Amino acid sequence: MSGELSLRIDTKEPRWDQSSFTGRAKHFFTVTDPRNLLLSSKTLEEARRVIEDYRKGKVSPGLTEDQLWRAKYIYDSAFHPDTGEKMILIGRMSAQVPMNMTITGCMLTFYRTTPAVLFWQWVNQSFNAIVNYTNRSGDAPITVSQLGTAYVSATTGAVVTALGLKSLTKHLPPIIGRYVPFAAVAAANCINIPLMRQRELKLGIPITDENGNRLGESKAAAQQAIAQVVVSRIGMAAPAMAIPPVIMNALEKRAFLKRYPWMNAPLQVGLVGLCLVFATPLCCALFPQKSSMRVSRLEPEVQALIREKNSDIEVVYFNKGL
Incomplete structure (x- = not known):
């Protein structure tokens, strides 16, 4: 029908070219947009209906391509890609900036x-556990045991790192002590993520050719x-x-914060939020999702399996996760 939206748009893939950093950045700026948290249930269900109808070959009257992509990103922001279930609000990617700015600001x-x-290292790791559970893979779900092990290990690692470094920096300049929370968070990430994905390290993750044909599972791909x-x-x-620690260290020497010390936390949270608005999508875009x-x-053994199927394949592809 003339004027009707084409059914050739692949709404399971991002709108922008994911082979370039710019395309990936545009995609993740949309995915992590905190405004999606404010959308009503009615708006979310309408986006779900538009996308599900489109994938069945039904186009809503008057639907434009921009409206379709908007519906796709609203749908993706709230519903799990594998199970279709509505995700926990604070576990969604759109909650990353507001939640992390509050927690990180308070840690600093x-x-x-x-x-x-x-307390704040425990809060941070509890939030990470919720995010990891909410965004679990439907193909290889996280078990309660895996979730609990990763949660306890990451929390312990973060606390031990934070307290250990805190004691070592007692006699160093105050600015050094401000970086202890970052070291603790970095250590926790190095513990938490491999533990949450230990099944992939043991059994491998699915690898495909450039056309998406599954070739097998690889532990080396999981490690990368x-x-x-x-x-x-x-x-x-x-x-x-x-x-923020550099800025706050300078501001605390000024008369304003000495006069209004209660402004310390709001200022810190605001500075962290400003950084996260850009850092979150840009760092998600560092590596291609595929x-x-x-x-x-x-x-x-995986090389041999692939050579048996097609000796011309030189590169394989896999979903790196988030």
Whole structure:
């Protein structure tokens, strides 16, 4: 029918070219947009209806391509891609900035006393556990045992790192002590993510050819995927936990904060939020979601399996996760 929207648009893939950093950044700026948290249930259900109808070959009257993409990103922001269930509000990617700015801001503000360090590291790892559970894979779901092990291990790692470094920096300049929370968060990410994805490290993750045809599972691909996610997560935290301490250290020497000390936490949270608005999508975009690896870098048995199927394949692809 003339004027009707084409059914050839692939709404399961991002709108922008994911082979370029710019395209990936545009995608993740949309995915992590905090405004999606304010959408009503009616709006979310309408977006779900539009997308599900479109995938069945039904186009809503008057639907434009921009409206379709908007519906796709609203749908993706609230519903799990594998199960179709509505995700926990604070576990959604659109909650990353507001939740992390609050938690990180408080970690950077209340870092001087041991009870405060314990409390905020616990809050941070509890939030991470919720995010990991909410965004679990439907193909390889996280078990309660895996979730509990990762949660306890990451929390313990973060607390031990924070308290250990805190004691070592007692006699150093105050600015050094402000970076203890970042070191603790980085250590926790190095523990938490591999533990949450230990099944992938043991059994491998699905690898495909460039057309999406499944070739098998690879542990080497899992190692690369997890390493990329760890780097991205630490990168997200770095600007928010490295820049505000310098600014706050300078501001605390000024008369304003000495006169109004209660402004410390709101200022810190605001500065962290400003950093996270940009750091979160840009660091998610550091590596392609559809990551790749040369066949020669895979395990020998996986290489042999691929050569049997098609000796011309030189590169395989896999989903690195978030």
